[in-house]
Amino acid sequence: MQVAAYATQGPTDPLKPFEITRRDLQPDDVLIDITHCGICHSDIHSARNEWGRAKYPFVPGHEIIGRVSAVGGKVTKHKVGNLVGVGCLVDSCLKCSACHDGDEQYCEKGSVGTYGGTEPVIGGPTFGGYSKQIVVRDAFVLKISEKLDPAAAAPLLCAGITSWSPLKHWGIGKGDKVGVIGLGGLGHMGIKFAVALGAEVVMITTSPEKGADARRLGVSDVLVSKDREQMKAHRGSFDFLLNTVPVKHDLNPYLGLLARNGTMVIVGAIEPLEPMHGGILLANRRSVAGSGIGGIAETQEMLDFCAEHGIVCDIEMIDMKDVNPAYDRVVKGDVKYRFVIDMATL
Ligand SMILES: NC(=O)c1ccc[n+]([C@@H]2O[C@H](COP(=O)([O-])OP(=O)(O)OC[C@H]3O[C@@H](n4cnc5c(N)ncnc54)[C@H](OP(=O)(O)O)[C@@H]3O)[C@@H](O)[C@H]2O)c1
Ligand SMILES: [Zn+2]
Numbered sequence: 303m304q305v306a307a308y309a310t311q312g313p314t315d316p317l318k319p320f321e322i323t324r325r326d327l328q329p330d331d332v333l334i335d336i337t338h339c340g341i342c343h344s345d346i347h348s349a350r351n352e353w354g355r356a357k358y359p360f361v362p363g364h365e366i367i368g369r370v371s372a373v374g375g376k377v378t379k380h381k382v383g384n385l386v387g388v389g390c391l392v393d394s395c396l397k398c399s400a401c402h403d404g405d406e407q408y409c410e411k412g413s414v415g416t417y418g419g420t421e422p423v424i425g426g427p428t429f430g431g432y433s434k435q436i437v438v439r440d441a442f443v444l445k446i447s448e449k450l451d452p453a454a455a456a457p458l459l460c461a462g463i464t465s466w467s468p469l470k471h472w473g474i475g476k477g478d479k480v481g482v483i484g485l486g487g488l489g490h491m492g493i494k495f496a497v498a499l500g501a502e503v504v505m506i507t508t509s510p511e512k513g514a515d516a517r518r519l520g521v522s523d524v525l526v527s528k529d530r531e532q533m534k535a536h537r538g539s540f541d542f543l544l545n546t547v548p549v550k551h552d553l554n555p556y557l558g559l560l561a562r563n564g565t566m567v568i569v570g571a572i573e574p575l576e577p578m579h580g581g582i583l584l585a586n587r588r589s590v591a592g593s594g595i596g597g598i599a600e601t602q603e604m605l606d607f608c609a610e611h612g613i614v615c616d617i618e619m620i621d622m623k624d625v626n627p628a629y630d631r632v633v634k635g636d637v638k639y640r641f642v643i644d645m646a647t648l
């Protein structure tokens with residue numbers, strides 16, 4: 303089926319209207335009319351080939367909300383008219399031990415990304431959510447509560463789950479001191495979740511002007527990472543750091559903030575980092591780890607938690623035609639805290 307979309311044809315090209323082919327509905331497929339799609343910083347890294355893996359034409363978008371408009375004969379989980387979401391994954395083997403454990407993002411056979419993956423039925427690249435409709439295997443379609451504002455729920459599908467998954471994996475809760483590094487799309491959700499889970503949360507930012515907003519989101523303190531005195535005052539005090547910095551950077555000043563047995567989880571920089579100092583790691587038995595998005599069951603758990611606790615993302619809605627200037631604003635850190643595209647404008 304032919305579907306209207308927005309694509310870029312190369313790393314320096316703007317996104318423009320483009321028609322894509324979606325596969326015909328298979329027995330376990332769901333057809334979704336997309337109403338909203340968030341703009342993740344990964345969309346920009348990928349569209350501009352900053353990770354060196356891009357295939358063109360490229361249609362970004364993996365924070366997708368819409369309504370089911372048709373289902374295949376074997377689908378029982380979703381019904382026509384249901385509000386649903388699709389995140390960064392559209393397929394995996396569902397048989398390996400990672401898939402069995404609900405870690406489909408780490409599928410041993412390789413999971414299929416919503417964009418930039420290989421279309422499992424018709425071949426060619428998978429195309430993301432900057433489009434009118436998408437066809438997705440039912441197991442990868444999430445249920446969205448009607449209690450949630452669909453536009454503000456869209457970024458939960460990537461920014462939300464990427465911050466939720468490490469907080470849950472490392473068992474963060476009451477009694478923990480958590481630092482969230484970078485107040486952007488992932489960071490603002492990291493704050494909301496860590497606060498809701500009962501932790502004491504500190505914002506660690508390069509932008510002092512974001513301090514008031516961070517306090518509104520629930521942090522007890524704001525630490526400006528460029529301020530050496532402030533960094534010294536917090537040395538050795540954090541149980542957990544969620545590092546959302548989107549580019550190569552020096553981890554050492556942040557590592558020094560960790561308390562005994564503390565862990566810093568990298569979710570932002572998907573590229574080589576500056577060298578780490580082993581001495582900072584072995585002092586206080588500190589750990590550095592990474593975490594990639596989240597599995598399907600835990601994404602549903604996060605969405606249900608959001609419906610129960612009234613948690614959504616802080617967004618700015620834009621029309622499809624305004625996507626290119628929006629990309630430039632994300633790179634400058636000039637968005638509070640996620641752009642969401644109104645797909646009715648495509
Ligand atoms: N692990 C995963 O599975 C996964 C999933 C989704 C996204 N990502 C990646 O996560 C990163 C963050 O995504 P996002 O959408 O949250 O991006 P974003 O909205 O641009 O936020 C990133 C924030 O990091 C801070 N920052 C920017 N440049 C910095 C620098 N040079 N040094 C220190 N801090 C800096 C800024 O906050 P302050 O102004 O507060 O300093 C900025 O707002 C991206 O690289 C994205 O590709 C990873
Ligand atoms: Zn993303």
Ligand SMILES: [Zn+2]
Binds near residue numbers: 402
């Ligand atoms: Zn698998």
